[in-house]
Amino acid sequence: MTLIKSISGIRGTIGGPTGQGLTPLDVVKYAAAYGTWVTTQNTDSKLVVIGRDARLSGDMVSRLVAATLQGLGLDVLDLGLSTTPTVELVVPARRAAGGIILTASHNPKQWNALKLLNAQGEFISDSEGHQVLALADSEAFDFAPVTKLGSYQTDDTTLTAHIDAILALPLVDVEAIRKHKFRVVVDAVNSSGGIAVPQLLAALGVETVEKLHCEPTGDFAHNPEPLPENLRDIAKILEKGGFDLGIVVDPDVDRLALVSENGEMFGEEYTLVAVADYVLKANGGGNTVSNRSSTRALR
Incomplete structure (x- = not known):
């Protein structure tokens, strides 16, 4: 204990x-x-x-x-x-x-x-x-x-209201996402992300959402920390082809890991960097602030 x-x-x-x-x-x-x-x-x-x-x-x-x-x-x-x-x-x-x-x-x-x-x-x-x-x-x-x-x-x-707030963000281009007709696999480790993430993706216009471990039973299908060694199930699905992206979240959906279309991990360290790069380019540059538990890659 x-x-x-x-x-x-x-x-x-x-x-x-x-x-x-x-x-x-x-x-x-x-x-x-x-x-x-x-x-x-x-x-x-x-x-x-x-x-x-x-x-x-x-x-x-x-x-x-x-x-x-x-x-x-x-x-x-x-x-x-x-x-x-x-x-x-x-x-x-x-x-x-x-x-x-x-x-x-x-x-x-x-x-x-x-x-x-x-x-x-x-x-x-x-x-x-x-x-x-x-x-x-x-x-x-x-x-x-x-x-x-x-x-x-x-x-x-409140989850629906949260999603509406995301859709209203000026840098979220729903039409561009819809036009690409993305096919995405989601691993929510049998927690609340199994409700939130598919609902968000549907609102964004993602064409196909393949749910993996999305029933919110709380009986986690694997170690819930989104590290490569814990994400073999979603990697195997992506390796077979037919999907553009894998999305993995931890039980309370405050950690995000992305998996490339070939089943390789994009890596949590690079997720925030990629988002920061997009935001900074859209706003003509600027500074970023993060704590050490997020990443030092933004420095």
Whole structure:
């Protein structure tokens, strides 16, 4: 069993003794710490947005988090199966006080995590993270009386709204994509990308979308980290010919790997570089900003 507590969130394997894995009690403790921190921020909003990937523990963890936040008097907007970028966009769009993404990203199915966002839809800062951890250690939680419990609502339209926002970007040429009649294979490792990516490609006018591991069961068909050694299934399909591109995402759809038409990996390092090259050319040059966990290839 493993439980990792850091400023970026709480990540662990499901089960085991309290404090040694991500048990229900640990989920409640850290959700309460985050919710308590939210109530100390200078915001008029009491709304917290939550969304999750499809991993097996996701529904359980989501219900625990939602109930804990309501118990603190916070209102919860539950996006259900979603993506990390979608939750990040919805937080400021709904003027929420913060958000929690329930995903262990590229970690295997026995893992889950609480990724914590501020009111701007960004990951909380170093100092904010330490405040949340201190609250968890002290367990200084003040839950609301019954007349002031928070509300709970769901919204299954936000993914469509996110796709509409992508289509509205000036550098996204839907007509050019449609004219090429692309044939694309998608590997979404049995998580929420199996919903999001095919829907996006259809909206972009991609002619054929071949779905591989796109049922959002949470029972990952392979190691979910999009590295070449984990992507042999999609590579074999592309090697046979008939497709223009392979798209692979991790469980919460914040990592993208592209596979060339011959089955060779394009590489995550080059994906951001290729996009930056396109954007800079369209805008007559400029500078780029990235962190080390993205790539150093932009330097």
